[in-house]
Structure formats: C-alpha cells, structure tokens
Amino acid sequence: MKMKKSKITALILAVALVMSGCSSSDDKTQQTTDTTAQTSTNTVTEATTVPKTTSGDPVEITFTYWGSGAEKEAIEASIATFEDAYPNIKVKGMHIPSEDFLTKLNAMIAAGETPDISYSASWKCQFGEDGLIYNFFDLAKGDPDLSVDKYLDTCWWNWSPTESAGPIMANVTTSLMYNADMFKEANVDLPPTTVDSAWSWEEFVDVAQQLTIDSSGRNAKDPNFDSNNISQYGIMFSPNWNVYMPFVYSNGGGYLNEDMTGLGLNDPAAAKVIQNFADLINVYHVAPTAIQSNSMPAAATALASKQAAMYIDGSWNHLDLSKAGINWGVGVLPINQNYTTFLDGGSLIVFKATEHLKETMLLYKWITNPESSAEITEMFRTIWLPVQKEYYTDAKKLDFWASEDLPARPTGFKDAVVLSTYENQVIATEIDVKNFNEINTLVNSSLDQVWSGDKTAEEAMTEVKDQVDSLVDGTYSGNRS
C-alpha cells in the first residue's frame, strides 16, 4: 500500500513538474514546433508525436461527422488522443447518421450553432460557393503541413480553379471483393489482381455464371438452371455511380456528354455499361433483383453467408469482410481495356464561423494524418486509403498502411486496389460534376427501371436526359467527366 502511495505521489510530483515546465515555456514550444514544421517534410508525424500545448484559455471546438460503428469508435478514440495531446482543446464530437447529416447540419447552421469542422459530401462545393466554409488554399498558405503538392492531384474538392474545400480526407475506391472459398468450391480461378491480366466483361459474366447456383445445385450455365430459386449469386453490386462509372470511363463514355452540356450516360458507350450491369440481373440471373436483395443481408454479409461470391462496391466494405472472419480477397475490376478508375471520399470542411481556427486546423491535421493515433492508423489499415502522395510513392510508407501482412489487407491488395487505382485514376465523378447530387438523384430514380428490366439503359437515360440537362453545368475541373 505504502509503496503504491509513494509511487503515486512521485508520479503526481513528476507530472506537476512537467506541467509547470510546459506552461512556463508555452510560447517557446509553440514556436519551436512551428519552425521544425517548416524545416522538415516529415513533420506530420513528428509534430503529432511531440505533444504540444497551445497557449491561452481552454477552447471547445465542435466536430460533426458520420460513419459506421467502427468509424465512430475510431473518431471518438482519436478525439480523445487529440485532447490528450492538446489539453486545452476540448472537442465536441457529434456523430450524425449520414442520411440525416445534411438536414441536421443545415438545422445547426440555421440555429447559429455552426460546427467548427465537419465531414462533408458533394454538397460542400455549394457551401463554398455560398461562402460558408474556408477556401482550403487560403488555410494552406504558409503551412507546409498542408502544402498542395503533398496531396494526390485527383482528390481536390474545388468549387472554382482557385477555391477549394480541401483534399479528400481519406480515400475509398471501387473494389471487386470475393469469397475465395466459394471460388474453390466451384473450382474457378480467383479474380486477377493486376490490370494487365484483368478479365474482360464476358469472362467476368462467365465466372459469375459458374458461381451462381440454384437450390438444386445447378449453376447458371446449366440449361436447366432455375432462376427463380437461386441460393447463391455469382455477383452483387451496388447500383450506384461509383460502381458503374469506372466501367463507363474505361469504355470511353462519361457522366456528361462531350461538351459537358448534358447527361452523357445515354450515350451508347455509357449506356452499354449500365445495360451490362442490368443484364447481370435480368438476363444472366447472376445478381439478385432489388426484391431478392431486399430480404438478403448487405453484400459484405452476403459474401460471409455464401449468398454471393463476388461483390463490386466501395473499398469501405473491406473492414466488414475482415471482421466477418472469412477467406476473402480483392481483384481488379473486370476491365481489360483502358482501365480507368478513381479515388473518392469526403473531406473535412472548416466553417468560417469558427472562432478557433488555429485549434480547428490542429484537429484537421490530426484526423487526416494516418499516423496521428492508433485508432486513425487502424482506419487507414482497414477502410481508408491515404490522400498524401508519399503514402503511395514511398515503399515504406506504402507498407505502413497497405502491407498485405495487415489483417484487413488480403493477398494482392497492393496490386488490385492500390496500384491499379493509383496508376489509372481520374477525378471522381461526384467531385468534378457540378450539381452532381441533384443530377444523380434523378439518374438513380430512372435507373431503377433499368435494374428492374422494365427499360433498357439507353431508354431510361434518354428519358431522364431532358430533366437532367437543365441541371448540368459542366465540371469544376473544366474537363469532361
């Protein structure tokens, strides 16, 4: 007992000494960290491993975000470590479900409770145009930590050539995921992991057919295949732009038409791709219909329960797959010509209403730095891909988050997800196309008729084109998307 007490006392004394030491040299510490930040290129890591104290009274900043349970936990833990590193900054983290996010955020802004910093989707560019948020280029000026050169070129949420909501905070990409055991059971080769060996669409459909099995055990290539009683689907995909757009780009199509005056999805090159996906459901019966998938678990779980063999959707599903404890893998998308894809993701926006810009920017750097805390690092090792160039170009840094020894990184991950994307990326559709949110809502509704087989892609897209064209206002980059 006694021993413990004396130890505790010693500890308290030591802490008190350190604290008094810190507070007396507060301004100095601040200055030195600033100067080191200017001299070193690796400052993100160094600056965060050395606890800094900011001078002045304790301040509270509000941070709104969305995300799954795992993401929420990571952000909460990361906020806690941030608060430990900066004892005088208190972060009020508010997790808002993504479906309510914009509504709630607008309600907060209307009530004068604008957060200091927030997750944001494509609506952020409108916020920028409305002057609600800081131009990142202004914030980055004179701060080498936020130097524009450090980030990938394709990941900027700009609302004009000189104004930006900032780079993506953490990337995701479109990914082909699969249950390797099901391939083994069907005696089918695993999906290729390099762009050069990627399947053609026909090869892909063939594999999907072999992996689609009815309740009698016949696969979809069998003439007696019963498409009304399918127990295992070859492929599931999310019927969203992030799934079909890489195929559209690779096929020479675009979301917008050539001169960016109207929708481009009705063009044959794009419509063909969408029709291909719809045919997976309605022609080949290798993917579930909307009604069928309505009573099925989400795709990652469907892979775990062997209700689907392959799944094309965002790379955020990797975490769920690794958590499900199954033998899963990743492959390149079945695009054998002109492989084109993109990195995508939300960004952190800083509201002009903030009264604590300096502290807010510290949090900005903390969250976007893959090495700021164990929890954030874990996110970059499971769901997110970094945005800083060095994490792709520096082999060591690449290994830090993408090493295939990491539990949530399956064999072939570097080739199939990182390299294929890094080397063949364009700006993501939602980042580039102006008014994307409104346009896509219309497109999505219209596509429902395509997925149900009621209309061909070309018909549906041509129908919706008139409505969409009035919203089309080109791209932020000025190039066709």
Next chain:
Amino acid sequence: MRWKVFIRQFKIRKKIHLKLQTQLLIVFLFMSILPLLFASLFIYKNIVQVITERSENYFVQSVQKNSAIIDEELTYLEEFSKKLNIDTRLFEIFDNMDITNEVSLKIANKRITAILNGYKPWSSNIYSVHLVTPYYRFGEEDKNFYPIDTFYNSGVAKAALEAKGLLVWIPTYSYTNMYGINNLSDNQIEYGTLFSAVCEMNICDVSSGRVRRLKMNFENPILVINFREDYLLSLLKEYGKKDLINDVQYMVISKYGDVICSTNPQYGINHKYSAEWLDNLPKSEYGYSIENIDYKKSLITYSVSDVTDWIVVATVPVQSLVREISNNIRQYIIIIMIILFLLSIFFSYIISNIINNKVYHTLTVIKDIGGGNIGRVIQYDDKDEFAFFYAKLNEMSLNLKNLIYENYEVKIQQRDFEIIILNIQLNPHFLYNTLNIINWICLSGDTDKTSNMIVNLSRMLQYTSQNGNQLVPLGDDIDWLRRYVYIMQMRYENRFEIKINIPEELLKTKVPKLFLQPLVENTIVHGFKKLQRKGILEISAECTDKERIFTVEDNGCGMTQQRVNDILKFKGDSIGIANTDKRIKMIYGENYGINIHTQLEEGTLIIVKIPKYC
C-alpha cells in the same frame, strides 16, 4: 491432516521456554489486541448495517433514475408507432403501391425510409427501423435484413401479431437464432444481438375527417425498431460512471428474467435471471433485496420500467459499499495495534526489568550460599511478595546452616574426639613409660605391685578401647582415673598424692568419656614437674541446681596466664585440655566448659562445668 500439523507445531512450541519478558509481552498483546479486534469487529458490523440501510435508498433511487432514463430514451417509440399509423403519406404510399412492380416498391421504399427517418429523433440511438411486409422490407437498406421465409414465424413477428397493434418490447435476442439464419454467426454481423420494439401497423388516414383504413391483401406491415444491445449497455455504463462506487453491476431484465443487457459479462443474453422478488412484480414497482451472489453479500435494487415492463437491476456487493470505511478501520486497527505492540514491548521490558532486579539483586547472596557460605541472609527492604519469599529463603538458609552443622560438623568433631580418645588410649609414650615401670617393679621382685600395675593398665586399656558412647557414667570414668593415677604414682614414685571427693549421687550421672584425664595429666606432668614439696591433687565435684561442677586443684608450680591461654586455644605442647573444653562445649553448648585459675608457685584450679543432667 491439518490439525495434526497444528498439534505438532503446538508441541514444538510447548518446548520453547519463554523468557519472562516474552511471556509478559504475549499477555499484554492478548489483553490489548483481542479486545481491540472484538471492538472493531463489532463497530464494523454496525457500520456495515447502517451503511447498507442508507445505500438501499440511494440505489433504489439510482435504478429508478436509470429506469427513467431508459424510459425517456424509449418512450417516444410508442408515440412513433401511433403517429405512423395515422400518417397520411404512409397511407397513400401503401394505397398506391403495386407490390408486384419492383420499381414501384423501390420508389415506395425511398419515401417510406424518409418518413421513418423523419420520425426518428436526430440524436436517436435506434439501430434500424423497418416496416416489414411479406413482400418487401421498407426502411434503411444497409442495416439488418429479414429473411422472408422465416420472419413471420419468428418470435418478433409473433409477438407483434399477438399484441394486435400495441407496441411490444422484445428482450435481447440472438439475430441468427431469432430468424433461423444458419449460414451466419452473430459475431459476423454488427446486428448480432438486438432488442426490439415491434408493432403491427394499422395504417389509416384520418385527414379527410373520416377514417379510411388500408385494405391489405396480405398481413399488416410490422414495424420493427431495432436497438443494439451495446446501446442499452452504454446507457447503463454511462449512468454507472456517475455512481458513488464503481463496482455496481447494472442489468436490465424482462419480467420473466430474460437478461436484456448486463454490465456483468457473466449474464449473457441467454441467461435466465431468477430471484424471489421477481415473481409477481407489478408495474412501477421498485424495491431492494439482499442476497448472496457468488458467496458475496450483495444489495440488489430494482425498478420496473413504465414503458417496456423491463426491470433495471443494480447489484452492489455490500463489501464495496463499506470498502472505504473498512479500509479506514483496518488502518486504525493497524495503527493502534502497532502502538499497543510498542507499549507492550516497553512495559514488558520495564516490568521484567523490575522483577529481574528484585531477583538478581539477591542472586549474589543465593550464589554465595550455594558457594558454601551457608547462613548468609538476604537483605530485602520492600514489603512485597518477594519479602515473604526472601524471609522464607533466609529461614531456609539458617535451617540449612543448622542442618549442615548437625550433620556435618558434629560428625567431624565426633571423629576428632574419637581420634583424641584413641590418642589417649594408644599414647605410646604413656604405654612405654608404664611398661618400663612395670619392668622395673617386676625386676625388683614385687610381684603384687607388678600384678596391680598390669591389672590397672589392662583395665584402662579395656575401658578406653570400648568404643561407643561419648557419655559414660561418672563412676566408671573415676574408676579409670584412679587406675591412671595409680600408674602415674608408680611412675612418679609417689611424689604426689591424690584426693578424689565425688558425691555418691553423681557417680551414676553421665559425663564425657575421660574428660578429667587431660586435666590430671597436665597437673602431674607439668604442675608437679619441678615441684620440691609433695604434690597434692584434689579432684572434687559438686552439684548445683543446674550444673555439675568438677574441680581439679593442685598445689603445683602454677602457670603463667600466657600458658593458660595457650592451653585453652590449642597452642603449645598440650592440646588435651583445649580438646576437652571443645568437646564439652560441643556436647553441652557454649555455656559449659573449662575454666583455669592459676597462681605461679601456688597451684592451679581447673573448673569443669557441665549441665546437671544430660
């Protein structure tokens, strides 16, 4: 086995001889620490009782608050389900829905999802809300799913249909068990353990002023509102953080004892809790009970929820309620024990020192006595128990001295006398002289004289050689003395004459054997040695009340006072008189003995005083 070891140890311990100081210390420790322990045990028991009583209130309030908080979080769902029933938009969506058309369902789903989300508060902790129909699940897409073929046979759907429109709470359940999903396990899905509120919907439209009910070809939609078990747990944990003590275990159970969630990992969702108080518990009831859980006395408080009928239960080990106090008491006891221990050491040292001093002080005397100086007396001034002890010791010492004297010294002296008497008997000088005289008488032809001499000598030898009693009849001794004087007269050719005047009655009294011989010899050998006139030796005796007085008087040449002293103190050539004196004193005591009165050239009077009867 253990008691054997104990006894063995005890036996070993018994052999150990404890110092007085240690014994005192043990006594002190027993006397001080035992009552202390009893007192503190008593106080502790009382405190525990008082605190437990006080805590009952506190924790009853605590579970009530907790229950209220959970109610607050859940109570709006009743309203939710009721409002949803009369939502005109919902009515119209269902009214216009073509359930065979996928696109129609999808559009309906988007709108229904928006309506459901609209009813959900922003800060809601609902995991998912769905309207489940036999043909489609309306609501959030990415959350949990309901297998169509098993949903209507599940406990969730049955409970909803049985309640006919009332909101029913389903305690925490395993998702895969509930819906009979066998190709997944609960830990593969984030909705593995859920608890839910379910309600069969009766969607109608009252906006027009009259009630329009939805005509359904299928079963009514079932509203399923799902919560993850962690949510309730986090509520409990968050609330538990504010508690006074940190090892309170909270638990929510249904009234049938099904565990809905518990901060104690021992109670999983398949656990069935049972307790007496759980039977027949009406709504809004609260209370407490004290039970033994895992051999630990625990205070259990509970409160029944108004909304869900579920019971919030708090389990507090009584031990942890009083931990601080028991720690304090323990500390006090330890401190007091240390103080008592030190005091005990101090006092036992002091007292044992005092006692030791009393003992060691006299020890030198005892040692001295042991060393032979028997008869030494211990000087002790106090009047305590030791005084009596030492008095007895002194008495013993004196008795010992007497005993030793009697048994040892007297025996030695007796041997001395025997040696002396033997010396007298066998004095070779006397024999030689006597035999020489006999020879001369014999040569002169006086046979009568010779015969007399020989007879006398033989009688003398016979008498002296009779061993045995120290004391002999005076008559015998006088008889012997006459023979001795006869021989001496022969030897000294009648140069002296002897008169013996002894009263008849004394002749039978007992006297030390041959006690007069040295006196007579001294007179004849020394007193008459250089005497010119005829020596007269007069032996007489008289008897007073207490003593017999013998006198040996002569008219010899007397002695110097120096010689008298020498004779009486074993100095010079004549030790016979001193020996006789010593014998008399030894036999009769210091009051008796020999006195010598002498006058040079006139004579010597030797007086022998012995007691009258002995």
